[in-house]
Amino acid sequence: MPLRFVTAGESHGPALVSIVEGAPAGLRLLAADINADLARRQQGYGRGRRMQIERDEVEFLSGVRAGETLGSPVAMFIRNRDWKNWQEIMDPAPRDSDADGARKRAVHRPRPGHADLSGLLKYDRDDARDILERASARETTARVAAGAIARRLLAECGVRIGSHLVHLGGIDARRPSEMPADINAAADASALRTLDADAEQQMIACIDAAKREGNTLGGICEVVVDGLPVGLGSHVSWDRRLDGRLGQAMLSIPAVKGVEVGMGFEAARRTGAEVHDEIAMAPGRTRSGNVRRVTNRAGGLEGGMTTGEPLVLRVAMKPISTLMRPLGTIDTRTGEGAEAVAERSDVTAVPAMGVIAEAMAALVLADAMVEKFGGDSMTELHRNLDAYLAHVAGRLG
Ligand code: EPS
Numbered sequence: 001m002p003l004r005f006v007t008a009g010e011s012h013g014p015a016l017v018s019i020v021e022g023a024p025a026g027l028r029l030l031a032a033d034i035n036a037d038l039a040r041r042q043q044g045y046g047r048g049r050r051m052q053i054e055r056d057e058v059e060f061l062s063g064v065r066a067g068e069t070l071g072s073p074v075a076m077f078i079r080n081r082d083w084k085n086w087q088e089i090m091d092p093a094p095r096d097s098d099a100d101g102a103r104k105r106a107v108h109r110p111r112p113g114h115a116d117l118s119g120l121l122k123y124d125r126d127d128a129r130d131i132l133e134r135a136s137a138r139e140t141t142a143r144v145a146a147g148a149i150a151r152r153l154l155a156e157c158g159v160r161i162g163s164h165l166v167h168l169g170g171i172d173a174r175r176p177s178e179m180p181a182d183i184n185a186a187a188d189a190s191a192l193r194t195l196d197a198d199a200e201q202q203m204i205a206c207i208d209a210a211k212r213e214g215n216t217l218g219g220i221c222e223v224v225v226d227g228l229p230v231g232l233g234s235h236v237s238w239d240r241r242l243d244g245r246l247g248q249a250m251l252s253i254p255a256v257k258g259v260e261v262g263m264g265f266e267a268a269r270r271t272g273a274e275v276h277d278e279i280a281m282a283p284g285r286t287r288s289g290n291v292r293r294v295t296n297r298a299g300g301l302e303g304g305m306t307t308g309e310p311l312v313l314r315v316a317m318k319p320i321s322t323l324m325r326p327l328g329t330i331d332t333r334t335g336e337g338a339e340a341v342a343e344r345s346d347v348t349a350v351p352a353m354g355v356i357a358e359a360m361a362a363l364v365l366a367d368a369m370v371e372k373f374g375g376d377s378m379t380e381l382h383r384n385l386d387a388y389l390a391h392v393a394g395r396l397g
Contacts (some may be wrong), residue, residue, distance in 0.1 A: 002375045003367040005146040009078075011136035012086035016078040018142035020149050022370060023063070025071030026378040027153055034058045034076065034148040037355065040184075041144045044351030045191040046207045046217070048344055053082045056141050069149075071376060076145045080138070090133070103127055108332045111340040113321030120332065128332070128341075137254040137349065140356045147359020150366035156378065157369060157385055158287075159227040161362055163187065163354035165194040166314065169206040169217035173199040183224055193221070193351040211347045214325030218255070221354030223313045223361050228300065229287045229389060230308035232368040241304025242368060249360040250315045253353060258316035262299025277309075286393040311365075315357045317350050 002022045009016030023029075038056035056078055063074030083090070089104050107128035110116035119131030151161060162183030166173050173196035180186040180195070187193040194200050210217050233242025243261050250259040267275045277293035285292055288308020300311035322345035329340040373384040 001367055002370045003150065003363070005143075005363060007139055007142035007146070009080070009139065009142060010090060010133035011080070011138035012082055012133060013080060013090050014083045015080055016139065016142040016145075018058075018076045018078070018145040019073050020063070020076075020146045021073040022367075022375055023069045023071070023074055023149055023153065024370065024375045024378050024381050025069055027069040027149070027156065028067055029064055029069050029074075029149060029152055030067055031058050031060060033152055034145050037144050037148040037151070037359065038078070038141060040188055041141065041352050041355040043188070043191075044193065044349065045204055046211075046346055046348035046350075047352070048346045050082060050344065050346075055081065058145050074149060076142075078141055078145060089129075103129075105129065107132060107341050107343075109326075109329050109338045109341045110332065111321050111323075111343075112327045112329060113318070117329075117332075126332075132343075135254070137352075140254065140352070140359075143253075143363075144356060144359045147356075147362045150362035151359070153366045153378075153381075154227075154362055154369065157227075157381070159225060159365065159369075161223065161225045161358045161365075163193070163221050163223045163358045165190075165192050165351055165354055166220050166222050168192060168194075168203040168219035168348065168350055169210065169319075171199055171202050171206060173203075179224070187354070191351075193354050207347050214323055214342075216319040216321075216323060216346075217348040217350070218317045218319040219348065219350035219353075220314055220316045221350060221357055223311075223315065223354070223357050225300070225311040225361060225365065227287065228306045228308065228311055228365065229385065230289050230306055230392060231388075232306040232365065232372060233301070233304045235303040235305060242306060242364070243301050243304055245364050245368070246311075246313060246361060249364045250313065250357060253315070253317075253356050253360060255317045255320060255349075256315055256353065256357075257318045260299075260314040260316075261301055262312055263297045264299075264314060267297065281397050283397050286389050289392040289395060290397040311361075313357070313361065315353065317353045320346055320349060 005020045007018050035057050042051050058076040061075040063072045110128050115131050115135035116128040120128045164187040173194045176195050192200050234240040247259050277295045282292035283290050293309050296309040300309045322343050324342050326340040326342045331338040374380045
């Protein structure tokens with residue numbers, strides 16, 4: 001894994017930290033590039049009040065000088081504005097216990113569907129806040145910051161990533177007859193990041209109804225990546241297959257429960273003749289080796305490698321686990337039945353999930369690019385990519 005990242009931070013702690021290691025030197029990078037993606041992640045109808053409090057922006061702590069990466073780890077700092085309301089509760093210093101030893105805003109009624117209960121047992125904590133603060137999807141801010149660096153790298157190599165919402169709360173969005181050239185420009189103009197304005201109105205009505213009921217909604221986003229060269233990833237070993245690497249990245253996003261590549265589950269219901277993509281010569285299509293797939297049901301991956309066709313993933317998110325009309329649980333102090341704690345939360349965060357899925361896809365794909373083409377400098381990466389493309393283009397036709 002030549003390009004890797006790690007995040008740190010609790011949802012209501014002072015800040016989030018994101019460290020990306022392995023970005024080649026000489027990549028042009030501005031805080032504004034990262035802030036643009038952070039702002040996209042904060043959009044979306046159905047978010048709670050927290051998104052009005054936060055305005056996510058990075059500060060570079062290392063790895064960038066005069067607008068270019070140095071090849072050293074890029075550390076980014078993102079302040080939590082809500083921290084000022086939680087300082088006492090989240091203070092790292094030892095506490096003077098209250099008279100009865102109670103902790104403020106302690107959570108003893110774990111929410112079904114969250115990490116609260118298993119985390120509390122596994123990490124031997126009394127207060128589920130010690131778990132939920134880190135399990136919170138607030139952490140995805142730091143992933144999007146890391147992903148924005150990967151996106152810059154891919155953009156310099158001619159690769160573009162976009163996403164749009166295709167389902168929310170039981171309502172399917174119709175696919176446009178022709179996909180827009182810039183998917184994100186179109187999707188970001190929609191309150192739900194969907195390309196179907198009629199479906200969007202119905203989805204908004206569903207979100208309003210779910211909110212009134214104290215309920216939550218899930219949905220599906222599609223990620224599309226154009227411009228990938230043939231041959232990223234490999235068939236030779238299980239952990240080098242790109243579909244597996246992308247699958248892990250998608251399933252690591254909080255509340256994501258499924259990922260499909262290309263036709264996905266539908267392929268299992270069809271015959272081989274209905275599923276596989278026939279091959280034809282396509283002179284001038286250098287990124288795929290002067291060939292094309294007549295269809296792209298495989299979604300740009302065959303044998304764990306890119307084909308040079310667009311990569312298409314669909315990512316499914318369950319409804320958020322915090323319900324304002326709480327589900328049944330137990331009180332962990334007594335073992336008696338209780339209603340789960342109802343912390344402030346969102347009705348849905350599927351539009352944001354699409355942006356997070358883009359970031360995770362970017363990180364996996366940039367890693368695969370650096371792995372194949374070398375990662376000390378952008379000069380090296382470009383030289384090797386160009387030589388490879390020239391070579392594969394000369395093989396056929
Ligand atoms: C989250 C609960 C809400 C969300 C949060 C994820 O935060 P709070 O508990 O402060 O109201 O808004 O998402 C974010 C803060 C974010 O940046 O996406 C949860 O429990 O997962």
